[in-house]
Amino acid sequence: MARKIAERSDIVPLLAEVFRENGFEGASLTLIGARTGLGKGSLYHFFPGGKEEMAEAVLGDIERWFEAHVYRPLRETQDAAQAVGDMRQSVEDYFRSGRRACLIGAFALDNVRDRFSAKIRNYFAAWTEALAGALERGGVDPKEAPYRAEEAVANIQGALVLARALDDPAVFERAMARIVARLLAG
């Protein structure tokens, strides 16, 4: 049987899709196998810790993506308006204009949260912190910036929920425009 994947990390985005569509409990190994094209033996070879290790790998992957495309640019871009605009672009790309749920947000809502609480908390904390820093650089009061950032991140999450619930990506797009406009209004 020929090798099907170049490396472990090639499986992770496929795992992410299965978890997004099915949730943690609904993502059976049979579904994961079908999606990745790998048998159970292979899956356990790469993820000896089983399903939970797969989900951890997915969360780690998401975190790395956000670090590279959202948090770091927010921290390093000197111009706050530019930073916020770039964040908008990245976030819209990542969430496919609201068609793709935020897996980390979804995992937060039931007892799956307890399996991955550190990663879930860190994702949102890192985001709000990086965004608050950018806001401060743009002149927002350092006492006010964390609350502004928290508001924006929460509103992005809410827009994802509502866009999915109404099956209407325009909801997300409108929300992103408002969120960014508010961030840039000072």
Added chain:
Amino acid sequence: MARKIAERSDIVPLLAEVFRENGFEGASLTLIGARTGLGKGSLYHFFPGGKEEMAEAVLGDIERWFEAHVYRPLRETQDAAQAVGDMRQSVEDYFRSGRRACLIGAFALDNVRDRFSAKIRNYFAAWTEALAGALERGGVDPKEAPYRAEEAVANIQGALVLARALDDPAVFERAMARIVARLLAG
């Protein structure tokens, strides 16, 4: 064996808790039985359609609660500020200041959405519609009111996600204060 429940509707809030904690797929009949105190035979007696019928009953119950405590007051209270303030109170009570997830929002995020899409869509549509009506009565442009309402409902959802993710109810409380202040600012 003595009757354990007065009527079917007494089971529904217990079912809601199991679904909120475990998600749809994770809410096994064993867990449901343990939570309700009923055996499988009894559960199927009341809900012959099985788990999906249980979830439908829960969603119906939530809808009735929101109709009575949120949508109808929004529609019937003449004073818009009063209506919005009452909504805030009801929503904070219902979501336990952010400690309790919105089951309908949670169901929207993965493929469980496809089982209950009408109920999920109606919940949010009815809410935004009733809130838009109240905003109009308070003087907001009829073209603008639906967008304001949509923003508020999405932001409430987002605040629930973030409060759960960070395990910090204060996040929800801050968000509710902001959301209501914005609604009342005109």
Added chain:
DNA sequence: ATCATAATGTACCGAACGGTCCGGTTTGGA
């Protein structure tokens, strides 16, 4: 070419799944 290791698929395991079945008990109305 050889060989150790990585990767693979699938049979198998015990447990748990949702759902069916049905005998037994309780309840309420006549």
Added chain:
DNA sequence: TCCAAACCGGACCGTTCGGTACATTATGAT
């Protein structure tokens, strides 16, 4: 009191679950 219907629990069913074991094949280094 009697009786039909409602309610009850749990044994049972076939299927699926996550995970283990291991023979086989592919790969890369020597």
